[in-house]
Amino acid sequence: MPVVPATVGGIVVLVLLVLPGLAFELIRQRRRAGRDDSPFVEASRVLVAGLSLGAITEALLAFVSLVGPGSIVSLSGLFTTEHWVTDHLLVSGWTAWAYGLVSVTLAALAAAVLPGMNPGGHNHPESGWVTAFDRLPRLIREAQQLPATPVARLSVRLTDGTVYVGDRAEFSVGSAPEGRELLLGGELLSRPPGAARAEPTAEWHRILLRENQISDILVQYVVDGRIVIGEAKSNSTLRGDKGTEDVAKGLAYVAQLLSADEIVLATSRTRWAKGVVSTVRHAVSKSWIRGPQPVIQELTKVGS
Numbered sequence: 176m177p178v179v180p181a182t183v184g185g186i187v188v189l190v191l192l193v194l195p196g197l198a199f200e201l202i203r204q205r206r207r208a209g210r211d212d213s214p215f216v217e218a219s220r221v222l223v224a225g226l227s228l229g230a231i232t233e234a235l236l237a238f239v240s241l242v243g244p245g246s247i248v249s250l251s252g253l254f255t256t257e258h259w260v261t262d263h264l265l266v267s268g269w270t271a272w273a274y275g276l277v278s279v280t281l282a283a284l285a286a287a288v289l290p291g292m293n294p295g296g297h298n299h300p301e302s303g304w305v306t307a308f309d310r311l312p313r314l315i316r317e318a319q320q321l322p323a324t325p326v327a328r329l330s331v332r333l334t335d336g337t338v339y340v341g342d343r344a345e346f347s348v349g350s351a352p353e354g355r356e357l358l359l360g361g362e363l364l365s366r367p368p369g370a371a372r373a374e375p376t377a378e379w380h381r382i383l384l385r386e387n388q389i390s391d392i393l394v395q396y397v398v399d400g401r402i403v404i405g406e407a408k409s410n411s412t413l414r415g416d417k418g419t420e421d422v423a424k425g426l427a428y429v430a431q432l433l434s435a436d437e438i439v440l441a442t443s444r445t446r447w448a449k450g451v452v453s454t455v456r457h458a459v460s461k462s463w464i465r466g467p468q469p470v471i472q473e474l475t476k477v478g479s
Contacts, residue, residue: 413455
């Protein structure tokens, strides 16, 4: 009489079936940038990859059984003989271990060979807030061997046109934008819509802003009284709507407006693309009209 494996055995079989798909998806997830896939798409990818890679693994193990009969689990014995697994624990354990090792290896190879949306490097699930408010200041401190981490000074424009200026005090660290909060402290300034300049708000000690209120944020890093501005990219280019020169001119304009002492160009890649740094230097030298020009510093492998 045919015997169906018990609940524990069924769970083990299910785990082994989806194991290569899970490994494939987890490895591939590290290289995928852009929008998130729906749970249906991710589950489908796990199942398809798991069944495909599992079938290849089973074919390889079947070949092994031809070379060495009795070296792996006998499917006929498993489903027709009661207590077959308990009577052949060594073979059962060896088969499960071999299946897991081979299938996960195949999944890693498939994830490495198949092209991803960001094949040139790993994608770190980190928000721009974490990069600009925390990681970059610490990298500046390490690169310049400073005794203290630079202060991130923010100018936050709201959707209604109001502008608040202050030091970054606290912020939400989640990668999803929904529900983020930003807390400003230090010397606080505010500029109502239509006003010519920002005025101090001495009666308040903190300003709490939610992400759905914020239109954009300008960031400057104050290092011992020196002003440092930066541009952080996950790729190696500075291409805007009108190309690299457009972004370089924008950086030069902001640096002149703030009388910046330094411009930091940070990328997650090992180096900037050819011509990026020289384009920024040219834009600064061409547009600078007063005071000493800022020093341009490169930071690479940000987030590695």
